[in-house]
Amino acid sequence: MNSDPRQDLITASRQFYQLGWMAGTAGNLSARVDDGSFWITASGKQKGKLTEEDFVRVSLQGEVMENPNLGNRPSAETSIHQAVYSLFPDTKACYHVHSVEAKLVTNFTEGDHLNLPPIEMLKGLGVWEEHPKVVMPVFKNHLDVSKIAKEISTRFQQSKPNVPALLIKNHGVTVWANSAFDAENYIELTEYIFRYIVAARQVGVSH
Ligand SMILES: CSCCC(=O)C(=O)COP(=O)(O)O
Numbered sequence: 001m002n003s004d005p006r007q008d009l010i011t012a013s014r015q016f017y018q019l020g021w022m023a024g025t026a027g028n029l030s031a032r033v034d035d036g037s038f039w040i041t042a043s044g045k046q047k048g049k050l051t052e053e054d055f056v057r058v059s060l061q062g063e064v065m066e067n068p069n070l071g072n073r074p075s076a077e078t079s080i081h082q083a084v085y086s087l088f089p090d091t092k093a094c095y096h097v098h099s100v101e102a103k104l105v106t107n108f109t110e111g112d113h114l115n116l117p118p119i120e121m122l123k124g125l126g127v128w129e130e131h132p133k134v135v136m137p138v139f140k141n142h143l144d145v146s147k148i149a150k151e152i153s154t155r156f157q158q159s160k161p162n163v164p165a166l167l168i169k170n171h172g173v174t175v176w177a178n179s180a181f182d183a184e185n186y187i188e189l190t191e192y193i194f195r196y197i198v199a200a201r202q203v204g205v206s207h
């Protein structure tokens, strides 16, 4: 991992913004550095126009370690990134976006998870099975984000998810990966899967 990953985050954010997955100030991206701390987008920044000043470096415990602009506050959803890095210590990047489809599919859930269709794209998320029966965990959306983070920690300490991704109801998707490159890939794959789920419903295809 690049010791300063901010340029990778800026590039990914611009791309996701252009695709409509980080409209306005929606979403947040982070990536780790060698001491275990991570650079995360500052709260409320327009995600199509980030510069290196629009990030805050935060420790795993949530303490601000470096802040290039005194007006910056870490993303309001930093506690979710902390939870992911603590649960999965090899994780180097954690990306959260708000596409329309990522919100829609959280209304097609069974209990606390979304059944994923058995499509080829699952291989990109590490699922290499002939007839995969894979689910993506879905969490309640609380105004108090630390409550979402706590529920993620509690559930994943009991049982690890099948894929490196989670959904928050009517909110968005979060993925994590061992590199910024893989995190970008996982966002693209999950978004493809959500588009597929929405389109399959529209044409009456069920698996
Ligand atoms: C308009 S988006 C509402 C907050 C949110 O869900 C998000 O992802 C962005 O919050 P941040 O504090 O990271 O800008």
Ligand SMILES: [Zn+2]
Pocket (backbone or CB within 6 Å): 026, 027, 028, 077, 096, 098, 171, 172
């Ligand atoms: Zn969000």
